[in-house]
Amino acid sequence: MSEKLFGTGGATSSATAEGHVCHRCNRELPLRMAASGEAAAVWLCVECGLPFPAVCLPDRLPALSERVALDDRYFDTSYLPPITKETRSEIIRLAGDDGQNDFSEKRASPRIAVALLAAGVELDKAFYPISPTFQMMITNVSAEGIGMVSVGRLSSPFIALKMRSSYRAEPIQVIVEIVRQRELRSPYTEIGGRFVIRLGSTAR
Numbered sequence: 001m002s003e004k005l006f007g008t009g010g011a012t013s014s015a016t017a018e019g020h021v022c023h024r025c026n027r028e029l030p031l032r033m034a035a036s037g038e039a040a041a042v043w044l045c046v047e048c049g050l051p052f053p054a055v056c057l058p059d060r061l062p063a064l065s066e067r068v069a070l071d072d073r074y075f076d077t078s079y080l081p082p083i084t085k086e087t088r089s090e091i092i093r094l095a096g097d098d099g100q101n102d103f104s105e106k107r108a109s110p111r112i113a114v115a116l117l118a119a120g121v122e123l124d125k126a127f128y129p130i131s132p133t134f135q136m137m138i139t140n141v142s143a144e145g146i147g148m149v150s151v152g153r154l155s156s157p158f159i160a161l162k163m164r165s166s167y168r169a170e171p172i173q174v175i176v177e178i179v180r181q182r183e184l185r186s187p188y189t190e191i192g193g194r195f196v197i198r199l200g201s202t203a204r
Contacts, residue, residue: 032054032055042071074129075119077133108143116164120159123175127160137150138163153181160175179193
């Protein structure tokens with residue numbers, strides 16, 4: 001990634017035994033400062049909006065996920081060609097045709113068919129962004145999982161998504177674990193994912 005994404009400027013924080021505390025709002029964050037030579041992602045303190053070039057602490061994230069979000073630069077799709085209405089309709093049709101096949105991962109709660117655009121970035125196991133921003137379609141959601149369609153396969157274990165739901169005006173960020181992938185029809189790949197955590201919000 002470029003220095004634009006992983007610069008060293010931004011807010012400062014102090015270390016605690018668990019993570020770092022934002023100096024402006026005095027809230028503990030599930031982040032730590034990067035060691036020498038270690039890449040840092042840009043995270044935001046949701047309370048005050050200050051950026052932190054830092055490393056995520058995955059073991060602390062579940063308890064403190066409402067306090068941080070990835071910087072919006074990771075979800076900037078302004079330089080990408082828009083997904084046309086015709087393409088959206090084709091993706092939804094293809095996903096619907098194959099919605100009842102053996103590919104579907106098991107979920108405890110019912111799936112709800114949707115047609116939502118999302119911006120995404122691939123993450124490694126430490127939730128560090130490792131790809132350029134990409135666009136994808138959300139085709140179904142349930143309480144624990146999500147169905148998606150992208151152009152090409154993903155190579156990472158996790159992705160971060162920014163999307164607007166059909167009933168919320170504000171966009172949400174979620175981290176999703178990739179469970180299954182298969183070619184839907186070239187160039188589209190159908191992806192099944194499990195919700196890991198929502199960032200920057202406790203709302204449902």
